[in-house]
Amino acid sequence: MSRTLWVGVGLLIVILAVAFVMSRVPPARGPAASVMGQVADFTLTNQHGQMVTLANLKGSVWVADIIFTRCAGPCPRMTQQMKLLQAALPPTSKARLVTLTTDPDYDTPEVLNSYAQHFEADPERWMFLTGTKKEIAALAIDSLKLTAIEKSPEDREDPADLFIHATIMVVVDKAGRLRGIFETEGEGIDAAQERRELLALVAQLERER
Numbered sequence: 162m163s164r165t166l167w168v169g170v171g172l173l174i175v176i177l178a179v180a181f182v183m184s185r186v187p188p189a190r191g192p193a194a195s196v197m198g199q200v201a202d203f204t205l206t207n208q209h210g211q212m213v214t215l216a217n218l219k220g221s222v223w224v225a226d227i228i229f230t231r232c233a234g235p236c237p238r239m240t241q242q243m244k245l246l247q248a249a250l251p252p253t254s255k256a257r258l259v260t261l262t263t264d265p266d267y268d269t270p271e272v273l274n275s276y277a278q279h280f281e282a283d284p285e286r287w288m289f290l291t292g293t294k295k296e297i298a299a300l301a302i303d304s305l306k307l308t309a310i311e312k313s314p315e316d317r318e319d320p321a322d323l324f325i326h327a328t329i330m331v332v333v334d335k336a337g338r339l340r341g342i343f344e345t346e347g348e349g350i351d352a353a354q355e356r357r358e359l360l361a362l363v364a365q366l367e368r369e370r
Contacts, residue, residue, distance in 0.1 A: 229264035
């Protein structure tokens with residue numbers, strides 16, 4: 162066999178090997194690989210009554226979602242997904258978890274603390290934040306792209322049907338920049354796969370300097 166033919170066979174083997182490896186790697190998400198915006202500074206209150214600002218999260222990758230404790234719809238499932246994420250993060254990870262409420266009039270720090278304990282939230286890693294509706298909207302809607310709309314009384318199906326809100330989780334990097342959006346539920350959504358991809362992004366961002 163000629164040298165040229167051997168080289169050709171070798172190149173074919175390399176191409177096939179690369180193709181096989183690439184087929185085993187989940188496709189990169191456009192939003193996850195790019196900077197989608199800068200999170201503006203904020204001042205909110207956590208479940209322990211302590212003030213939290215953007216500076217408190219600087220230097221940590223963080224994952225955020227938005228719920229309300231009286232929610233009888235997706236919120237308990239979303240919080241369970243965050244609990245699974247908490248359990249899956251390696252002990253060496255410094256990533257933080259942030260849950261915002263759409264219902265600050267009801268979700269006081271005391272209520273949020275009880276809710277956090279129900280879901281076994283690690284207070285060193287997972288914070289539940291409340292504040293005024295304006296303050297929450299500025300962070301959730303303007304910075305994190307988390308939709309939250311209060312329903313009018315005539316549109317409510319039951320007393321707990323108070324808000325329409327996003328069911329996504331978003332990832333923010335150590336510099337306070339929005340870097341990824343992941344679904345937690347919905348038609349055709351594989352929550353376990355979304356969580357794996359989210360964890361992979363968190364690990365990637367924690368390696369960034």
